[in-house]
Amino acid sequence: MAPIVLFTYKRFESLRRTVEALQRNTGARDSLLYVFSDGPRSAADVAAVAEVRAYLTGIDGFREVFVSESPVNKGPATSVIDGVTRVIREHGRVIVLEDDLITAPNFLSFMNAALETYVATPRVFSVSGFTLPISAPGDVYFTMRGSSWGWATWEDRWNTVDWAVSDFAAFLRDSLARHRFNRIGSDLVKSLKDQMAGKIDSWAIRWVYAQFRQERVTAFPTRSKVANIGLDDSDTRTGRGQSGRFATTLDDSGSRTFHLTEPALDPSVVRQFAGYYSLPVRLKYKFIQWLPS
Numbered sequence: 344m345a346p347i348v349l350f351t352y353k354r355f356e357s358l359r360r361t362v363e364a365l366q367r368n369t370g371a372r373d374s375l376l377y378v379f380s381d382g383p384r385s386a387a388d389v390a391a392v393a394e395v396r397a398y399l400t401g402i403d404g405f406r407e408v409f410v411s412e413s414p415v416n417k418g419p420a421t422s423v424i425d426g427v428t429r430v431i432r433e434h435g436r437v438i439v440l441e442d443d444l445i446t447a448p449n450f451l452s453f454m455n456a457a458l459e460t461y462v463a464t465p466r467v468f469s470v471s472g473f474t475l476p477i478s479a480p481g482d483v484y485f486t487m488r489g490s491s492w493g494w495a496t497w498e499d500r501w502n503t504v505d506w507a508v509s510d511f512a513a514f515l516r517d518s519l520a521r522h523r524f525n526r527i528g529s530d531l532v533k534s535l536k537d538q539m540a541g542k543i544d545s546w547a548i549r550w551v552y553a554q555f556r557q558e559r560v561t562a563f564p565t566r567s568k569v570a571n572i573g574l575d576d577s578d579t580r581t582g583r584g585q586s587g588r589f590a591t592t593l594d595d596s597g598s599r600t601f602h603l604t605e606p607a608l609d610p611s612v613v614r615q616f617a618g619y620y621s622l623p624v625r626l627k628y629k630f631i632q633w634l635p636s
Contacts, residue, residue: 344451345458345495346375346434347405348426350419351442353383353391355398357572358442365440366404369599370451375434376405379426384416420546424506431498436462438472438495443573445593446472446493450568452599454495457483457562460603462497467606468559469496469550473569475591475619479612482565482601486608486616488527489554489561491547493569504553506546511539524555528620531555560606563616566594589619 347365351358365371378399383392399410417425423439431437438454440446450472461467467485472493477484514520514535525532534548554561570593 344370344374344406344455345436345438346377346430347451348430348437348439349376349378349442350381350422350426350440351378351395351399352381352419353388353395354442354573355391355394358395359398360572361440361442361444361446362402364445364447365450367448368446368451369448370455371404372406374405374451376402376408377426377430378402378408378410379422380410380412381418381422382413382416418544420544423546427501431496431501435498436495437501438493440493441491443571444473444493445570445572447568447594449594449597449599450493453482453564453568453601454493456601457603458495458497461562461606464606465499466559467562468500468554468557469494469561471561471563471569472567473571473591474563474565474567475589475616477563477565477612477615479565479609479615481604483562483603484565484609484612485560485562485606486527486613487555487558487560488531488616488620489547489551490563491550492571494561500559503557504550506549508535508539508549508552510556511535524552527555527617530620560608562603562606564594564601566596567591568594 349361349365380392380396380399383389396412402408411426413422427437427439436458438451438458454470454472457470461470469489471490472495473490521532524535531548531551534543534545535552537543538545538548570591571589
């Protein structure tokens with residue numbers, strides 16, 4: 344069983360729901376759980392972070408639980424990069440969650456099966472537990488864009504990422520590369536520019552960019568093993584309307600065996616996937632966000 348790495352900050356209620364869903368997973372009691380708690384950004388966050396940390400001391404239902412409390416606020420990107428690097432160096436593979444994700448009871452079964460199946464297939468960069476409603480045969484499909492909502496990878500893939508994005512200037516000069524990058528999501532080039540300009544703090548856009556540059560794929564389940572519960576009015580990163588865009592249905596089949604095929608890009612599936620990140624769809628949900636309640 345791959346170790347589970349969970350990142351949390353100050354959202355006690357969503358963290359509680361995340362942990363309780365994970366405890367119901369087949370294989371939870373055989374899994375190591377590493378929890379990384381980021382420090383408060385300001386005095387206003389001290390009480391909320393303390394509430395989270397008090398809860399963390401009582402977590403059970405796993406083979407062993409390790410809690411790391413940062414004395415300072417690292418921010419989401421540094422927290423994830425440092426935490427994953429630390430655990431993956433020891434174990435060679437990781438399953439990663441954040442504190443606003445609900446998992447189906449077969450999430451760990453799927454993630455561990457995929458990690459084992461594709462460990463010797465370098466083309467597979469990562470495994471996602473989340474999927475949008477995609478029509479695809481079997482238990483798995485592949486795209487060239489990863490997901491940060493419940494994912495897994497191996498040490499040899501993780502170590503290929505240039506977190507400094509040292510080729511960024513060359514990328515900006517290459518119009519064909521920018522066009523190709525945006526074909527797997529019209530938000531990607533802007534997000535990478537924002538990251539490099541310091542406007543956002545994202546490990547995920549750099550992860551997706553590395554995958555794109557290496558022409559690798561991510562394995563997605565055809566039935567979602569993860570749902571995001573942070574996409575509501577209280578989530579300032581997304582706002583109202585985004586939950587509809589990313590709405591999915593958790594796998595309730597209870598299946599713990601999966602038919603995992605060799606990685607191949609199905610043009611029909613890729614078109615469906617990219618459609619959720621197309622400019623017209625993004626604008627549609629941006630408009631919904633602006634509507635009065």
